[in-house]
Amino acid sequence: MYPAPFQYYRPESLQEAIGLLTKFGDEAKVIAGGQTLLPMLKMRLGDMSYLIDIGRLPDLSYIEQRGDTIHIGALATHADIANSDVAKVIPLLKDCGGGIADKQVRNRGTIGGGLSVADPSGDWPTGLRVLDTLIVCTGPNGTRNVELKDFIVDSYTADLRDGELVTEVQIKMPPANSGGAYVAFKRAAPAYPTSTVAVQLTMNGDSCDNIRMALGASGSKSIVSEEAENLLKGQPLTRENLTKAADIIVAASKPPADARGSEEFKRAMLRSLVVESAERAIARARGEEIKGGHRYA
Amino acid sequence: MPNSAQLVTVEVTVNGNKYSRNIEPRMLLVEFIREELSLTGTHIGCDTSYCGACSVLLDGKLVKSCTALAVQADGGEVMTVEGLEKNGELHPLQTAFSEHHGLQCGYCTPGMLMASYSLLEENPAPNRDDICKGIAGNVCRCTGYVNIIKAVDAAAKQIKEG
Numbered sequence: 001m002y003p004a005p006f007q008y009y010r011p012e013s014l015q016e017a018i019g020l021l022t023k024f025g026d027e028a029k030v031i032a033g034g035q036t037l038l039p040m041l042k043m044r045l046g047d048m049s050y051l052i053d054i055g056r057l058p059d060l061s062y063i064e065q066r067g068d069t070i071h072i073g074a075l076a077t078h079a080d081i082a083n084s085d086v087a088k089v090i091p092l093l094k095d096c097g098g099g100i101a102d103k104q105v106r107n108r109g110t111i112g113g114g115l116s117v118a119d120p121s122g123d124w125p126t127g128l129r130v131l132d133t134l135i136v137c138t139g140p141n142g143t144r145n146v147e148l149k150d151f152i153v154d155s156y157t158a159d160l161r162d163g164e165l166v167t168e169v170q171i172k173m174p175p176a177n178s179g180g181a182y183v184a185f186k187r188a189a190p191a192y193p194t195s196t197v198a199v200q201l202t203m204n205g206d207s208c209d210n211i212r213m214a215l216g217a218s219g220s221k222s223i224v225s226e227e228a229e230n231l232l233k234g235q236p237l238t239r240e241n242l243t244k245a246a247d248i249i250v251a252a253s254k255p256p257a258d259a260r261g262s263e264e265f266k267r268a269m270l271r272s273l274v275v276e277s278a279e280r281a282i283a284r285a286r287g288e289e290i291k292g293g294h295r296y297a
Numbered sequence: 298m299p300n301s302a303q304l305v306t307v308e309v310t311v312n313g314n315k316y317s318r319n320i321e322p323r324m325l326l327v328e329f330i331r332e333e334l335s336l337t338g339t340h341i342g343c344d345t346s347y348c349g350a351c352s353v354l355l356d357g358k359l360v361k362s363c364t365a366l367a368v369q370a371d372g373g374e375v376m377t378v379e380g381l382e383k384n385g386e387l388h389p390l391q392t393a394f395s396e397h398h399g400l401q402c403g404y405c406t407p408g409m410l411m412a413s414y415s416l417l418e419e420n421p422a423p424n425r426d427d428i429c430k431g432i433a434g435n436v437c438r439c440t441g442y443v444n445i446i447k448a449v450d451a452a453a454k455q456i457k458e459g
Contacts, residue, residue: 001344008322009366031369038325038364039346051322055369079358103412104349107358122390128363179411189433190347 022163074112096127126216141162179284312380349435399448401439
């Protein structure tokens with residue numbers, strides 16, 4: 001399968017890329033790793049005349065901690081992030097980056113691309129939703145920081161304005177006694193996930209000081225529930241309490257019935273993934289080294 | 298919409314040999330390898346980034362060549378299954394796949410070999426779980442993977458012993 005013909009540009013600077021994107025507007029698409037875009041173009045989904053290859057823009061692949069914030073350049077690949085030092089500090093990043101599709105895809109796909117696509121079953125939008133995540137967008141009018149919850153507007157729709165690109169992702173370091181986990185259930189490594197869950201929490205002794213949960217592939221964007229989180233705050237995170245909170249957040253989800261499973265199956269899956277992710281997060285908050293890993297059919 | 302088909306010059310080193318071709322930018326890396334260079338060891342399986350039959354190394358990293366444009370590899374180094382053999386000698390992975398019957402129809406084999414090669418480059422002593430993860434992006438519909446895993450394990454030990 002071939003994509004339809006297009007005119008190819010490989011800008012050498014960010015300014016040049018933004019200039020081209022501004023000039024061509026909706027007739028252009030941006031390619032970084034191309035792991036989502038190329039299969040779509042090959043199936044002739046979407047219409048475009050100009051392809052702007054930002055894959056070689058300089059200085060956009062960094063992954064570093066500065067003060068209490070982690071800065072990740074938009075062109076950092078999933079594999080780069082999973083294998084980075086910051087993923088040792090925030091294990092959820094390793095779960096997420098190291099679990100996306102398969103090794104081949106992780107070697108090419110980028111965090112900027114994964115967020116810009118805003119696929120409801122994408123891993124980064126749901127994984128990073130439970131951390132304090134800012135998306136840095138750069139366009140003809142300079143840069144602007146958008147909270148991840150506002151950046152993902154709807155299914156396949158990100159808050160990117162004309163001529164704008166995601167250039168950086170900023171993640172605030174979680175406080176002490178925190179832990180997190182991201183688990184996806186997939187039919188096979190290269191398949192898109194059936195259901196995904198992210199949990200990030202902070203413990204105070206045996207009780208939960210703060211918790212955030214998000215469900216992916218369960219609606220047009222990640223599902224969160226203040227009610228479920230409030231139920232757990234200040235409480236011991238027993239299996240019973242976690243199950244109650246899981247029931248509440250899963251009730252707020254709208255998993256689509258499709259080839260990957262019925263709605264009923266997905267709700268049952270989500271409930272078990274919430275408990276599993278939370279229990280991994282609790283163990284990590286206690287300083288235990290818990291290997292991440294997705295669940296396969 | 299552009300009026301006429303744009304041609305771009307792409308220079309790629311494949312298995313140590315330099316090639317330069319004028320191609321349409323929409324040409325996929327796997328088509329470049331197969332059609333332009335006649336290196337047909339790399340297979341097109343699903344053509345949707347699922348099966349891994351087209352796996353090659355690009356600048357040392359395992360990628361699916363059906364999901365990369367040839368122009369994205371411009372200036373880069375590619376290693377295909379043809380690059381495994383050295384001076385007429387099969388690579389230990391190739392020998393092990395043969396000895397352990399790590400294939401039936403053979404369609405997935407070039408991708409399996411490249412994924413296994415990439416795994417052993419990064420982890421010369423993989424356990425069973427590491428091997429399963431290493432080939433998780435490669436689909437075989439014949440063997441049930443048992444003999445493939447045995448073959449990779451045997452090759453790792455063979456390489457270690459020299």
